[in-house]
Amino acid sequence: MAVSVLLVHSERFAEHQTPPGHPERPERAEVMDAIAGRWRARGVEIVAPRLATHEQLARVHDGEYLRRIGETVGRATALDPDTYTSPESHEIALLAAGAGIDAVERVIGASHLAAVALVRPPGHHAERDRAMGFCLLNNVAVAAAHARALGTARVAIVDYDVHHGNGTQHIFEADPHVLYVSMHQHPYYPGTGASGEVGRDAGRGFTVNLPLEVGAVDEDCQTVFAGVVIPVLRQFEPDLVIVSAGFDAHEDDPLGGMRLTTPAFAAMMSELRAVAEECCRGRMIAIVEGGYDLHALGASLDATIETLDGPPSPAAWPSSGIASSRGRDSVKAARLALAPFWTITE
Numbered sequence: 001m002a003v004s005v006l007l008v009h010s011e012r013f014a015e016h017q018t019p020p021g022h023p024e025r026p027e028r029a030e031v032m033d034a035i036a037g038r039w040r041a042r043g044v045e046i047v048a049p050r051l052a053t054h055e056q057l058a059r060v061h062d063g064e065y066l067r068r069i070g071e072t073v074g075r076a077t078a079l080d081p082d083t084y085t086s087p088e089s090h091e092i093a094l095l096a097a098g099a100g101i102d103a104v105e106r107v108i109g110a111s112h113l114a115a116v117a118l119v120r121p122p123g124h125h126a127e128r129d130r131a132m133g134f135c136l137l138n139n140v141a142v143a144a145a146h147a148r149a150l151g152t153a154r155v156a157i158v159d160y161d162v163h164h165g166n167g168t169q170h171i172f173e174a175d176p177h178v179l180y181v182s183m184h185q186h187p188y189y190p191g192t193g194a195s196g197e198v199g200r201d202a203g204r205g206f207t208v209n210l211p212l213e214v215g216a217v218d219e220d221c222q223t224v225f226a227g228v229v230i231p232v233l234r235q236f237e238p239d240l241v242i243v244s245a246g247f248d249a250h251e252d253d254p255l256g257g258m259r260l261t262t263p264a265f266a267a268m269m270s271e272l273r274a275v276a277e278e279c280c281r282g283r284m285i286a287i288v289e290g291g292y293d294l295h296a297l298g299a300s301l302d303a304t305i306e307t308l309d310g311p312p313s314p315a316a317w318p319s320s321g322i323a324s325s326r327g328r329d330s331v332k333a334a335r336l337a338l339a340p341f342w343t344i345t346e
């Protein structure tokens with residue numbers, strides 16, 4: 001069945017400023033403005049987010065941390081060696097987290113509706129009590145916790161940013177109601193995300209890590225999707241799928257060392273959409289994380305929105321002609337680590 005797509009976007013995202021030369025530069029917001037404008041002209045609904053509330057943030061962040069970042073209002077500061085605020089950043093971070101909240105409320109209340117939140121700053125490195133890696137508030141975690149608070153039984157988060165989402169993993173690692181699946185370059189920043197990290201206590205098995213050695217190509221990504229991501233999602237049967245949509249695994253990205261092409265981002269989204277159609281009437285949300293080559297970011301975001309909007313089509317995986325040795329290694333390691341929890345066949 002056809003899915004309608006909704007974009008959550010604010011032109012104010014550009015007000016989060018970083019020092020000159022920092023990869024999280026304001027031009028990223030201009031790319032998102034241009035995309036929102038193009039899709040508006042094609043009839044896609046664009047909504048402006050509200051600010052996330054303290055109560056919504058406090059589900060996943062410490063009160064003391066929220067107080068501390070509240071003190072950055074009106075000031076330019078460095079929260080860690082990579083993470084900066086401009087005088088407006090606190091408010092913009094509240095809008096980014098609020099975009100996830102808005103997306104959840106609209107998608108949960110509907111059927112066959114997907115939402116893409118075109119936000120910055122990104123969120124998946126933000127820990128419960130710490131800003132990190134360009135991230136102030138964990139937008140995806142705030143959204144998943146909001147869906148749970150609204151009565152959603154099982155939320156799956158799929159993170160294909162080139163970096164591991166340490167913050168998201170840690171926030172939900174003991175929670176069996178929120179599945180976290182990450183495919184990322186490893187070893188690499190932030191250092192977490194080995195295949196043996198499977199969650200703890202009641203959440204054991206509900207953290208799934210798919211590390212890929214530097215240089216991974218489209219075939220590696222296809223291999224881990226077919227071998228682990230899709231089978232585990234089918235067994236989990238999510239009521240909502242949230243995608244931590246980073247585009248820094250693109251071959252043109254200046255930070256990441258993976259070699260994915262733009263069509264691979266469309267193929268991943270097709271696969272995830274098919275699972276969402278099967279399990280939860282197409283309800284899914286994508287929230288933007290990294291992606292630092294402006295052209296690759298724009299093209300991949302366009303391909304993502306195109307894939308979510310309209311009737312479903314089978315995933316068209318591109319071919320680089322390079323054998324998928326990294327993907328097979330990752331699937332093998334995941335199978336060993338996850339055998340007690342999920343059926344992952346050869």
Ligand SMILES: [Zn+2]
Nearest residue numbers: 161163248290
């Ligand atoms: Zn990233």
